[in-house]
Amino acid sequence: MSVSVSQGGQGSEEEMESMIPQTSTPRLRRCGYCFLQQPMRAKHCQTCGHCVRRFDHHCPWLENCIGERNHRWFTVFLLVQLLALLWALHITLSGVLPGASWEQWLRVNCVLLATLVLVGVSSAVTAVLLGCHLYLASINCTTWEFMARHRVSYLKNCGDEENPFDRGVACNLWDFFCMCRTVVWEGLYRRNAMTSQPGEDH
Template sequence: MTDNICWIIPPGIFIRTFHSLLTVGIFTALCVTDTDLNHAYQKGQWLYLSAYLLLLILTSIFYFISCLLDPGYLPKQQYQVRKRTISLSSSSESSDEDEDEASRGEDARMLRKSKRSPTAVKLRKCPICKIEQPVRTKHCEDCQRCVRKYDHHCPWLENCVGERNHRYFWIFLLLQSALILWTVRITWGGFTSQTTFTDWLHSNAIFTLVLLILLVAAMVVISLLCCHSFMLFNNQTTWEFMSRHRITYLKNLDESYNPFHEGYLKNCVKFFFYCPYQKWEVMVEKYCTPSGGIV
């Protein structure tokens, strides 16, 4: 039965609808029960209500932006593998293994800084999309597309997190964390004491269920916020952090070295405010010698 439902309803629509219904359901449950939200409405405390509603609406907006925005898909027509001045070193005749087994047959090509000295940067050809991938690009098996500055495929968004939507995903995590913590406070205030456990459970059944959902969500969302804040400050992606030893442009560098790190402030400014796609190849090339070492 579940398989039939998933076959009829696209996963993206199912997940986003479930997220929306869960959010609205919890909000409604807290509005109609004896909580601070209900008291604020009855007493006309519109500032309190407006602040909570604004946070809820903003969280939903950034959730759907993260879901629906192109994460940085590589246009197949624009990046078809083209003839260019490329030299293949003898050591690069066999392709380097990447995170996916499908990448084993990819063509690793050496770029040149000049006609005399090839750098250690390698552009890979995606064996599925048949296009040349810029640095930090990875093919997503779920989306079946190559994504710029690929971070991960998020099942809760049913979308990739990449160069174009990563900032909105981080803002969503921040707002969602604040909303969850505030809602935990409201839920906790709704619990009432009873003489017996049966009476207590009967009186607080809704609050108990809501609190359990919120605590699980809090652990996941706040953990993700901390992880992505670390990535933001260091100009890293989850894929690069987890699979550094398999990535062609990172595996030969020193373990503690990040060629994309430009200082914490500059990393943050570029993350939030820099809109054009960045040429990450240039940042890797300027730190590499012809032999693949760091200058």
């Protein structure tokens, strides 16, 4: 009789476990380099030698990591850089002088043409970078998460188009540019996981 009760108890426990939505946050990782417990979305930068919150990438031109506290300023820097390059492009174009023949025109404007090509390429690259970072900010994603999604532990169980941190374009951009406090990403991850549980009846 005691056996049947224990079997019945075990069966009911399994049934209850299957009914409880699996919304637990993935276990926090411990950094293999500095042995600190990393918060969600953090990553160790081997170039800088420390863990960075909401790691985006390491910028070799600035010799600094881009993360939670300076990503917005990096985007503003790209915007200012693009405006300066477009202004330089305008000044270069205004300095091009007419010539009586193609040979004379090339001889007079060869330095300006070389500058025009250099500034034009730099403007195009900066515009693409700015567009990419504005897009990532609008969906609340980082370059690291976007490029290495299959290797990020807390994104492995999400669908290809699913982002557990996405709160809509307006909220994402507001948080990105206007929020100056540290964000607990585990809480947002857990809330979105709970709302996306399939088969719930209300």
